[in-house]
Amino acid sequence: MFLIRHFGWNVINLEKSVEFYEKLGLQLIYRQDEEWGKYYPTMRIAKMKDPNGSILEFIELKREHFRKYKYSYESHICFTVDDLDHTEKELTKIGIGFVVSPRLSPDKSVKVGFCLDPNGYRVELVEVL
Helix, strand or coil, rough: CCCCEEEEEEEHHHHHHHHHHHHHHCCEEEEEECCCCCCCCCCEEEEEECCCCEEEEEEECCHHHHHCCCCCCCCEEEEEEEEEEHHHHHHHHCCCCCCEEECCCCCEEEEEEECCCCCEEEEEEECCC
């Protein structure tokens, strides 16, 4: 089963984005600098929740040469799955390959993997540990 976990997109200025959405009533629930290795830019992340529990994830890329992707590189939808390793195997069987194989998040609270939809948008799949 796939359940929508959050929507994420790039922002130019994380602080201004958080401040703006706080004015609209969203609450900051998570903030962290991430280092995802040589194939991904260093980024700053903020997650905000609305009163209904919907989550928006804002991503500010820090390396200048990735700034050109600010509107698309990390824009994505994220689904929660029960067993990410099993999900990867089942999706691979039907022709959906992963561009990032499942791995632990820096804080080891979730396992994360990515595949692409037919339009090239990133689909993040998360297993809560």
